[in-house]
Amino acid sequence: EKRDNMMFNALARLPDGVSxxxxxxxxxAIAARVERDHPKIRTGWTITLVPLRDYIVDTNVSLALYTxxxxxxxxxxxxxxxVANLALVRGSSRARELAIRLSLGASRTRLxxxxxxxSAVLVVLSTALGIALAVAGMRALVAMAPPGTPFLDDVRxxxxxxxxxxxxxxxxxxxxxxxxxxxxxxxxxxxxxxxxSAGAGAxxxxxxxxxxxxxxxxxxxxxxxxxxxLLIRSFARLTRVDPGVTLDRVASGRISIPASxxxxxxxxxxxxxxxxxxxxASPDVERAAxxxxxxxxxGGFGLGRxxxxxxxxxxxxxxxxxxxxxxxxxPGYFSTLGITLPGGRDFDTRDGAGGRPVMIVSKLxxxxxxxxxSPIGKRVKSSRDENVYREVVGVAEEVRYWGLAERxxxxxxxxxxxxxxxxxxxxxxxxxxxxxxxxxPSIRAALLAVDPQMAIADLRTLEASAARSIVTERxxxxxxxxxxxxxxxxxxxxxxxxxxxxxxxxxxxxxxRLALGSSRSRLYRLVLTHALRLAAIGLALxxxxxxxxxxxxxxxLFGTSPADSAAWGAMAAVVLLSTLLACAVxxxxxxxxxxxxxxRD
Numbered sequence: 001e002k003r004d005n006m007m008f009n010a011l012a013r014l015p016d017g018v019s020x021x022x023x024x025x026x027x028x029a030i031a032a033r034v035e036r037d038h039p040k041i042r043t044g045w046t047i048t049l050v051p052l053r054d055y056i057v058d059t060n061v062s063l064a065l066y067t068x069x070x071x072x073x074x075x076x077x078x079x080x081x082x083v084a085n086l087a088l089v090r091g092s093s094r095a096r097e098l099a100i101r102l103s104l105g106a107s108r109t110r111l112x113x114x115x116x117x118x119s120a121v122l123v124v125l126s127t128a129l130g131i132a133l134a135v136a137g138m139r140a141l142v143a144m145a146p147p148g149t150p151f152l153d154d155v156r157x158x159x160x161x162x163x164x165x166x167x168x169x170x171x172x173x174x175x176x177x178x179x180x181x182x183x184x185x186x187x188x189x190x191x192x193x194x195x196x197s198a199g200a201g202a203x204x205x206x207x208x209x210x211x212x213x214x215x216x217x218x219x220x221x222x223x224x225x226x227x228x229x230l231l232i233r234s235f236a237r238l239t240r241v242d243p244g245v246t247l248d249r250v251a252s253g254r255i256s257i258p259a260s261x262x263x264x265x266x267x268x269x270x271x272x273x274x275x276x277x278x279x280x281a282s283p284d285v286e287r288a289a290x291x292x293x294x295x296x297x298x299g300g301f302g303l304g305r306x307x308x309x310x311x312x313x314x315x316x317x318x319x320x321x322x323x324x325x326x327x328x329x330x331p332g333y334f335s336t337l338g339i340t341l342p343g344g345r346d347f348d349t350r351d352g353a354g355g356r357p358v359m360i361v362s363k364l365x366x367x368x369x370x371x372x373x374s375p376i377g378k379r380v381k382s383s384r385d386e387n388v389y390r391e392v393v394g395v396a397e398e399v400r401y402w403g404l405a406e407r408x409x410x411x412x413x414x415x416x417x418x419x420x421x422x423x424x425x426x427x428x429x430x431x432x433x434x435x436x437x438x439x440x441p442s443i444r445a446a447l448l449a450v451d452p453q454m455a456i457a458d459l460r461t462l463e464a465s466a467a468r469s470i471v472t473e474r475x476x477x478x479x480x481x482x483x484x485x486x487x488x489x490x491x492x493x494x495x496x497x498x499x500x501x502x503x504x505x506x507x508x509x510x511x512x513r514l515a516l517g518s519s520r521s522r523l524y525r526l527v528l529t530h531a532l533r534l535a536a537i538g539l540a541l542x543x544x545x546x547x548x549x550x551x552x553x554x555x556x557l558f559g560t561s562p563a564d565s566a567a568w569g570a571m572a573a574v575v576l577l578s579t580l581l582a583c584a585v586x587x588x589x590x591x592x593x594x595x596x597x598x599x600r601d
Contacts, residue, residue: 006045011052024049057151060555064476067227067553071483074220078490080172081213081220083122085497088210120173127169131162144478146471207502214494215538221484221491222542222575227550228484229567229574231477234560238470241559243296244399244409246338247466249286251436252294253443253459256424261453268421269353271450276330278446279429284439288429289333292422293325296462297403297469300426302327307413309369310379310389321383324365324411325401328420334360334396336430337462344376344394351393351416358416360394365411380413390415403469405558427456436461476556488574491538492582499531499586510590511597520591527590531583532576539575543568 014023031046057065101111135157142155262268272290279288293300306321313320331347334340344360351358359380366375379389398409417425427447431439440459447456503510510523550562560567 075487078217078220078487081217082494085213123169123173146475210498214498214534217491217494218538219542221487223546224484224487226546226571228481229571233567234557235477237559238404241404245295247463249431249436250462252298252426252428253456254426265421275450282442286430286432287336289336290330290425292328292425294426295399295401296466298465305382306384307380308383324413328415328417330417336428340397341394347416352418357390358393359390360414362396362412366395405470488578492578495531495582499583503590524587524591527587535579
């Protein structure tokens with residue numbers, strides 16, 4: 001009848017054969033007609049049709065999934081580059097064998113086919129092993145997924161996933177087999193046969209390809225590690241965010257007051273007062289209260305309403321009104337949760353069912369509705385619902401109700417429980433001791449003592465609720481960190497393999513250097529300089545790509561800029577340290593070269 005409450009969503013199932021576009025057109029026509037019939041209320045309002053899947057999997061969830069998919073692709077490419085590098089090394093060591101085959105009449109095409117078949121065998125075996133490991137890994141990831149993850153029951157290794165896995169294996173075979181095969185088959189037979197040394201077939205072109213692959217691996221690792229560092233930095237800030245309440249020593253549980261036995265407001269109020277009194281009398285409970293909405297992700301009914309101050313005019317488009325959350329609480333709620341009141345007073349016995357209608361507003365609402373003024377004593381009403389002016393008797397500090405990841409606390413209005421007794425809410429209680437979980441049995445016992453037929457749900461500590469509110473962020477950070485760690489490990493293996501091969505091929509040169517008086521520490525520095533040169537190029541290339549790519553993560557970050565200096569510094573340090581560790585063994589092996597045996601080879 002009023003047509004002015006725009007706070008609700010509708011669910012609709014489309015008939016068979018009706019497209020979403022046709023339904024949206026029809027709804028827009030209905031909205032236009034209602035707007036013509038009620039111009040004072042509905043001007044500027046329409047109806048938007050959104051597929052349920054898009055509503056459930058919102059933009060941030062989609063972005064997180066695509067980010068993880070990109071990271072998986074990056075790890076796959078790094079693995080392919082590693083295999084290609086190993087194949088190049090193997091091809092270099094087989095240069096003399098391939099040259100003999102060429103001199104005996106084998107065609108280069110035949111050699112390429114042989115090397116591709118060898119790569120294909122490895123890829124088939126590794127793909128089969130990978131699928132087997134994926135089954136176990138998928139179960140572990142599903143078990144670790146936060147509650148409420150959309151479509152978690154549909155996660156399985158079906159035909160589409162297996163097809164993608166096989167396609168990825170084919171891509172790996174192409175990258176890891178074709179490039180080394182072409183380079184190995186292009187070996188000059190006369191050169192390889194004439195030089196029977198340990199360095200036979202080690203062409204400059206092959207060395208450049210190997211170095212380029214390592215640089216690409218390091219660059220890809222830099223992109224993944226930088227993204228992971230930003231998410232870790234963001235998550236660390238999430239865990240330190242001030243929720244506006246005291247998390248420790250507080251527990252909560254949700255109850256529903258059945259209308260069949262508490263059919264009047266007076267009966268519901270009597271039950272509520274008895275329950276709070278029983279809780280407060282428990283020896284291990286310091287304070288207790290009831291609320292319709294629990295902070296820090298504790299849940300409840302966060303009812304949104306439009307508010308207007310007395311004497312202010314409002315327009316049909318909502319101008320002059322302020323959207324805020326409506327929370328009904330009993331006296332003692334603020335002290336129980338540790339919410340400070342910088343102005344005014346708390347609710348007390350004066351604010352009963354027959355008392356003057358009052359409210360406490362959050363500091364944000366006070367600043368927006370009464371800028372530069374004290375809200376105490378002013379009157380505000382819920383213009384589209386209760387439509388009763390309430391006097392502001394207090395101002396409360398900001399509280400994050402939806403969870404720690406709430407970027408900006410919402411404006412809030414607190415109303416005395418006795419003046420708007422709901423049919424349910426949540427118990428909040430503060431423990432006398434250091435542990436909130438110690439009072440969980442007392443909360444349950446107090447409820448059963450007042451009403452043995454009533455049950456309690458979501459009984460947990462406020463710290464647990466706060467932790468659950470950021471479980472999605474924790475899970476995304478964990479997954480990307482695991483992928484970044486895998487990328488870092490693979491790139492380190494690439495540096496190790498190339499450094500080992502390059503200086504193994506230069507073993508005779510190292511022996512000559514030692515024979516001419518070079519120190520072993522100088523050889524050690526030579527290997528480290530070669531590896532760090534590759535790392536520096538890869539770091540610069542990867543940082544440039546990451547500077548562009550990490551902007552996509554901005555909506556997933558909390559209090560962290562994509563250009564966060566600490567995250568980037570940590571990324572650079574980790575990449576350089578992993579490079580140093582990867583080339584430590586090749587450097588030690590090179591520095592330990594025996595000049596006599598090296599010159600004899």
